[in-house]
Amino acid sequence: MRYYLPEHEEVVEPLADLRVMVDQIKLSMDIPGVEKKNLELKVSEKTVIVRASAVIGKRNVHYYRRIDLPVEIDPDSVKARLTAGVLEITARIKPRGFREVTVE
């Protein structure tokens, strides 16, 4: 989605790659030009939200991406790393607990 902002301002949806494994997810996002201080990452059990900004040439670029996960994760297990403008996020998938129900 493209938003209309003043000249030299741009909001872009970054490319992302989500891999769901047996017990964890690996999510990466391409946010070229972004430094850690200009990056905001929020997570819940089902959602990851990334907001970031960078100056590329003469353009002020604002990144925004919300990803609804196909599995539930443990937000306390989330680890994130930013290397050369690529954000890598790993998180443990919440184990599904089964409760035995007494039939009346």
Add this chain to the structure above:
Amino acid sequence: MSVEIVELSEEEGDILLLGFPGNGLVGAISSDYMIRQANMKRAAKVDSRNFPPVVKLMDGMAIEPINIYYTKGIYVMIDEVALPPQSIAELITFTLDWFSKKKGKLVLLIEGLAVENRLEKEKPSVYKVYNNDKAKELASSIEADPLPSGYISGHIAHFLKEANYRGIPAIAVLVECFPSYPDPGAAAAVINAIKPLIKIEIDTQPLINESNAIRLKMRELMRQVQAAQRPAGYIG
């Protein structure tokens, strides 16, 4: 289905270099950069009624998004539109027919090799694959290791086989790249690897410097490529 190549100049090249937007868009980024840096001239336009309805705009003029540029005996084909695998195969076949009629001496294909640990590699590895002994001899000046045993699928395999049928020496030059993102760093590495063969002086530092802008600009093409095709792969 037929692909039409309309020549716009009378230049004759011995080497043809193909760059398609595949893994990491390495082929498209490196071709575009070489064309700009070497100030190559548009030598032919390429189109088919079966290609997606996309045109490139140049100062208000709509032109074909697939073109062949020329300088100093080298043709570079650049494809700036995401094509489905069948269309890429047809494009390769018709282009090799065209090059064969021109009695071309060598054809190169630049492609990305998606690796999971790309972030850990400041300098991605470059590999080469050739289709006959003559190509192997010519490839000796490419600064790359031969790809070890395994299988190659998709348009890279099609390219090597089709060139062989026509008796044209062919080399696929593959560079490690991001699986899902445009990778100008990989494009720079592959240009540096083939420079001794194509003998065109190209400084890749500006490509590294403008890497962020290229990643930003190319993300839409990357999305289209991911939607249009399953990138060619290597199983080692």
